[in-house]
Amino acid sequence: xxxxxxxxxxxxxxxxxxxxxxxxxxxxxxxxxxxxxxxxxxxxxxxxxxxxxxxxxxxxxxxxxxxxxxxxxxxxxxxxxxxxxxxxxxxxxxxxxxxxxxxxxxxxxxxxxxxxxxxxxxxxxxxxxxxxxxxxxxxxxxxxxxxxxxxxxxxxxxxxxxxxxxxxxxxxxxxxxxxxxxxxxxxxxxxxxxxxxxxxxxxxxxxxxxxxxxxxxxxxxxxxxxxxxxxxxxxxxxxxxxxxxxxxxxxxxxxxxxxxx
Amino acid sequence: xxxxxxxxxxxxxxxxxxxxxxxxxxxxxxxxxxxxxxxxxxxxxxxxxxxxxxxxxxxxxxxxxxxxxxxxxxxxxxxxxxxxxxxxxxxxxxxxxxxxxxxxxxxxxxxxxxxxxxxxxxxxxxxxxxxxxxxxxxxxxxxxxxxxxxxxxxxxxxxxxxxxxxxxxxxxxxxxxxxxxxxxxxxxxxxxxxxxxxxxxxxxxxxxxxxxxxxxxxxxxxxxxxxxxxxxxxxxxxxxxxxxxxxxxxxxxxxxxxxxxxxxxxxxxxxxxxxxxxxxxxxxxxxxxxxxxxxxxx
Numbered sequence: 001x002x003x004x005x006x007x008x009x010x011x012x013x014x015x016x017x018x019x020x021x022x023x024x025x026x027x028x029x030x031x032x033x034x035x036x037x038x039x040x041x042x043x044x045x046x047x048x049x050x051x052x053x054x055x056x057x058x059x060x061x062x063x064x065x066x067x068x069x070x071x072x073x074x075x076x077x078x079x080x081x082x083x084x085x086x087x088x089x090x091x092x093x094x095x096x097x098x099x100x101x102x103x104x105x106x107x108x109x110x111x112x113x114x115x116x117x118x119x120x121x122x123x124x125x126x127x128x129x130x131x132x133x134x135x136x137x138x139x140x141x142x143x144x145x146x147x148x149x150x151x152x153x154x155x156x157x158x159x160x161x162x163x164x165x166x167x168x169x170x171x172x173x174x175x176x177x178x179x180x181x182x183x184x185x186x187x188x189x190x191x192x193x194x195x196x197x198x199x200x201x202x203x204x205x206x207x208x209x210x211x212x213x214x215x216x217x218x219x220x221x222x223x224x225x226x227x228x229x230x231x232x233x234x235x236x237x238x239x240x241x242x243x244x245x246x247x248x249x250x251x252x253x254x255x256x257x258x259x260x261x
Numbered sequence: 262x263x264x265x266x267x268x269x270x271x272x273x274x275x276x277x278x279x280x281x282x283x284x285x286x287x288x289x290x291x292x293x294x295x296x297x298x299x300x301x302x303x304x305x306x307x308x309x310x311x312x313x314x315x316x317x318x319x320x321x322x323x324x325x326x327x328x329x330x331x332x333x334x335x336x337x338x339x340x341x342x343x344x345x346x347x348x349x350x351x352x353x354x355x356x357x358x359x360x361x362x363x364x365x366x367x368x369x370x371x372x373x374x375x376x377x378x379x380x381x382x383x384x385x386x387x388x389x390x391x392x393x394x395x396x397x398x399x400x401x402x403x404x405x406x407x408x409x410x411x412x413x414x415x416x417x418x419x420x421x422x423x424x425x426x427x428x429x430x431x432x433x434x435x436x437x438x439x440x441x442x443x444x445x446x447x448x449x450x451x452x453x454x455x456x457x458x459x460x461x462x463x464x465x466x467x468x469x470x471x472x473x474x475x476x477x478x479x480x481x482x483x484x485x486x487x488x489x490x491x492x493x494x495x496x497x498x499x500x501x502x503x504x505x506x507x508x509x510x511x512x513x514x515x516x517x518x519x520x521x522x523x524x525x526x527x528x529x530x531x532x533x534x535x536x537x538x539x540x541x542x543x544x545x546x547x548x549x550x551x552x553x554x555x556x557x558x559x
Contacts, residue, residue, distance in 0.1 A: 016352075017405055019410075020365075020366050020410055024362045126359065126361040127360075128323070
């Protein structure tokens with residue numbers, strides 16, 4: 001047996017661990033119900049502050065609708081860069097960013113029956129430095145029902161329970177104050193689950209959101225004008241008609257607008 | 262004389278171990294167990310250094326860059342002429358930087374790799390022309406899950422290990438015709454469970470085909486084609502789209518027996534065929550290693 005040298009001794013650092021993390025750029029995204037033309041209705045006892053409230057509003061055609069329940073699962077997908085000269089949205093330069101390893105930003109079910117201005121956290125995106133003029137969103141299918149809720153949204157991206165009313169000889173003026181005494185209820189839909197279909201759409205961010213090494217935290221607010229959801233929709237046929245449901249989903253996508261920082 | 266030279270060349274056929282948790286390409290058994298027929302009681306020590314650079318995602322959009330330096334210490338022991346047992350423990354330094362300017366830096370012990378190599382060829386008189394057999398291994402989740410300076414968990418991509426048990430099985434073959442050596446092997450790896458943060462490495466098929474030529478009695482030149490085919494990694498059951506695929510690399514190497522029982526090796530892996538899932542790229546990998554036979558056969 002040969003003698004073996006002592007060179008292999010004292011080579012390793014055993015059990016020496018260390019870690020440091022520098023946070024990157026982050027854009028927080030919030031959503032709020034925002035329909036100035038809508039009013040909250042109270043049935044029975046005064047509802048507690050912050051609880052879901054039935055909301056009444058007129059459609060573009062002047063029809064009066066009360067929304068007993070309105071939920072949509074809105075998920076931020078990516079920020080879209082501005083083109084340098086024309087400030088148009090450049091899909092070829094879109095900055096996809098995901099919030100985590102599960103491949104999708106944290107989902108947020110927005111409940112429009114909460115008081116207008118209530119903030120819902122839709123998570124965050126981690127973009128590269130640059131200016132962003134758009135936010136791509138998706139009406140995403142719910143994989144788990146909202147916690148604390150007895151509403152079943154599994155497999156749907158939106159949920160509505162509207163009541164339609166027939167005005168009795170009163171001129172229908174969009175945005176006009178509603179006099180419940182002038183209308184009678186034609187019918188209520190208890191639960192209509194809507195699937196997102198194509199689902200992905202883009203909203204403009206104006207003014208553009210600029211992120212850099214010196215501007216590392218940004219915020220985007222999504223305002224949801226839920227009183228536009230039933231424009232051009234035949235509520236009597238909504239429950240059974242795929243076309244009417246698709247129209248509601250299209251209206252939902254169009255009801256979202258974004259504002260920055 | 263030729264017997265001694267042949268054995269020396271065969272003992273030099275010890276390409277280093279690329280045992281990264283997610284980047285393994287080539288034969289993971291060659292470093293310690295070697296390609297020559299062992300003798301009972303043989304012991305070998307090795308120290309290897311590897312540096313690599315890998316990218317995922319689109320530049321200036323969602324790209325992540327993974328830079329790694331790996332220092333590995335290994336030990337091999339042959340209880341008989343039919344078996345070689347190996348153990349290898351790395352110390353890993355990793356930096357993960359993202360397009361969003363986020364940076365995570367970690368250092369620490371990686372996952373322990375245990376291996377066994379079985380020699381199946383019939384007993385024959387020297388010179389030995391062919392050797393072949395089976396391999397089996399197990400990667401143990403000995404790397405710690407780390408927290409940053411604020412107490413938050415560091416992303417699993419930046420950790421020195423995956424946190425998962427990964428067994429492997431395979432086969433190998435060697436043909437010896439001095440001054441040439443031809444060697445080929447393949448191995449399948451399978452993660453038994455999810456590791457840290459729900460991460461599960463994709464199942465992998467790795468292997469190598471190499472040719473070695475003894476330029477001088479103490480110097481050998483090697484050229485290998487290493488490959489890996491990997492399924493996508495997943496996080497809590499959801500596939501990582503920018504992971505997995507097929508990679509083949511050209512791996513030139515020099516092995517120098519600069520002193521009796523001592524050898525130094527240095528080489529690189531240059532990507533040749535890259536068929537990835539999603540958007541990925543690999544820079545060349547560079548390695549250098551030192552091995553010492555504690556008790557070479559007289």
